[in-house]
Amino acid sequence: MTALFHDRHDAGKVLARKLSLWAERDDVIVLALPRGGIPVAFEVAQALHVPLDLMLVRKLGTPGHEELAMGALALPDICVFNHDVIQNSAIAQRDIDQAMTRESKELRRRNILYRNNEPPPNLEDKIVILVDDGAATGANMRAAINAAAQQLPLRIVVALPIASEEAIGTIKKHVHEVVCLYTPSHFFGIGRFYGDFGQTTDKEVLTLMEKSRHWGKGHVHFSDERIRASAA
16 A cells, blocks of 8 residues: 555645645644644644644553554543444453553643643634544544533634544534545555654654744743653
């Protein structure tokens, strides 16, 4: 299969062209789903000249098939389940509970590292563009949507380079607009559509967020000390 994008930065540059309507607006903010969504969102926010911030979400991987989401968590207390996956895979409640405990701990770690444990940006009356590197089941994005919706934004736009038809069908029910570059009929995982789909590191997240801080106010300052600490 020929890759559609060289890497996540390439995908973000292409995606940004489809979002030009929202460029140079004071009421727009781009929220990235860490970690893979950060390089994509960085290019989008830079092209649109709008602030970039984070929407912390964690996938609940299916035991034995961690890439398949049985659900997702988002801060502060958002939980979304893929009931079809849970039922079809006969996942026990103890496995769900263990996954929730593990991923909740990771969410808290990332909130401390990425945001210095500060509250998320104010989204009231904002046009929120939620960006990730792709969506297979849509669970992560639905958790992000629920978290954003609690703050009463003016509009929620989901922007993705690649997604399954199933994910797009589900996401569309919960937002004002979905911008997705490709929805292949045969979806075999997000990574197959990228030439380079290596893991995005904590250091890369902090570095990109620090680079973006001059684009606008309303997001956390990522100091050099925290960037160095993430690599330690």
